[in-house]
Amino acid sequence: MSFLTRANCLAKNVILSTFVRSISTTKHLQLKELHERKEGSTLIVEGVTVPSPHTELLIRAEKIKDLAPVEKTEHTCYMCALDLDVKHTDVLILSQFVRTDGCMLPRRITGLCRRQQKKVGKMVSMAQKAGLMINLTPSYCKKDPRQRYAYKKFNTYFDENTIFMKKIPKPVDKFKR
Amino acid sequence: MSAAKRVQQWATFARTWHIFDCKWQDPYLSANVIKKYLMGMHKPIYHPMNDCGDVVVCINSRDIALRGDDWRQRAYFHHTGYPGGASWTLAWEVHNKDPTMIIKKAVYRSMKGNLQRRHTMQRMLIYPGEEVPEDIMQNVTNQIRQLRPVPTRLDHIPEDEVKKYPKVMEYPEDYVLK
Ligand SMILES: [Zn+2]
Numbered sequence: 186m187s188f189l190t191r192a193n194c195l196a197k198n199v200i201l202s203t204f205v206r207s208i209s210t211t212k213h214l215q216l217k218e219l220h221e222r223k224e225g226s227t228l229i230v231e232g233v234t235v236p237s238p239h240t241e242l243l244i245r246a247e248k249i250k251d252l253a254p255v256e257k258t259e260h261t262c263y264m265c266a267l268d269l270d271v272k273h274t275d276v277l278i279l280s281q282f283v284r285t286d287g288c289m290l291p292r293r294i295t296g297l298c299r300r301q302q303k304k305v306g307k308m309v310s311m312a313q314k315a316g317l318m319i320n321l322t323p324s325y326c327k328k329d330p331r332q333r334y335a336y337k338k339f340n341t342y343f344d345e346n347t348i349f350m351k352k353i354p355k356p357v358d359k360f361k362r
Numbered sequence: 363m364s365a366a367k368r369v370q371q372w373a374t375f376a377r378t379w380h381i382f383d384c385k386w387q388d389p390y391l392s393a394n395v396i397k398k399y400l401m402g403m404h405k406p407i408y409h410p411m412n413d414c415g416d417v418v419v420c421i422n423s424r425d426i427a428l429r430g431d432d433w434r435q436r437a438y439f440h441h442t443g444y445p446g447g448a449s450w451t452l453a454w455e456v457h458n459k460d461p462t463m464i465i466k467k468a469v470y471r472s473m474k475g476n477l478q479r480r481h482t483m484q485r486m487l488i489y490p491g492e493e494v495p496e497d498i499m500q501n502v503t504n505q506i507r508q509l510r511p512v513p514t515r516l517d518h519i520p521e522d523e524v525k526k527y528p529k530v531m532e533y534p535e536d537y538v539l540k
Contacts, residue, residue, distance in 0.1 A: 336454035340427035
């Protein structure tokens, strides 16, 4: 059945030349890096295939023997399986989940579950507000937390317990009935 | 009395000078620790009527850290005494004016309001930066442990160490690096 639909698709591609869709049975896409270079007056932008910088040092719970095997394997992602206690000051871990401009990567790229994506995303913004990942910021950033505006220039720390709190209690709330 | 006992006697009744580095410390949490040294509550001979408090030198009070959005949520109240003389100043505005005031007020507030409190506060010395006068620094014999570890910035870690650090996330195969 699937073969038939694929054949139909290919036939469509032949007839309608405007709608081009390439179908391949093997992986032809690879991790790429965009390079810009100038030759004379022409600007050449090319995607260069690069090996992933993370592959050799990758840590997975399946490979660690001391970790107890998790029963419900279908509901856990790799961060839940590792069971790490990550704080917002652990910039060496959090910097793996961001682009070079300090923006959190979406879930289809990080491959986390919903809860972990929310948690890591909040901790990335905590680290950015505390000025701990100042080299992973947009190019227009001043790159110095002390140059920031008003209250943002002073040191701030965060409590990770507030991430999944529905309502963060204010100091005056304890006097209310 | 043996020599060791005699030294113990001197050490009990002498005023010890402690130093506390406020870098990345919450002033309201560290006030509870500083208070104990100022009042002498860490000594077994402590009594409210007993003048056994120590001296605490606080350095780097400019680099204190407040939790969450406290810099713009916390307000300091002052009243001049005249009608309409009330004013509320936010924590970051106070810290802009005087970088030693927040830690000073935090320690003052943590102690019970009695006649002794003003005299106990006189034994606390606060400096906004690293520089402490030489005649004060030569008295210091003890360091109070910090409550929170000072976080390391990513750009202060050497680049090859960042690359060598074990990785958790792996890019999908068709990702374009940005
Ligand atoms: Zn998960």
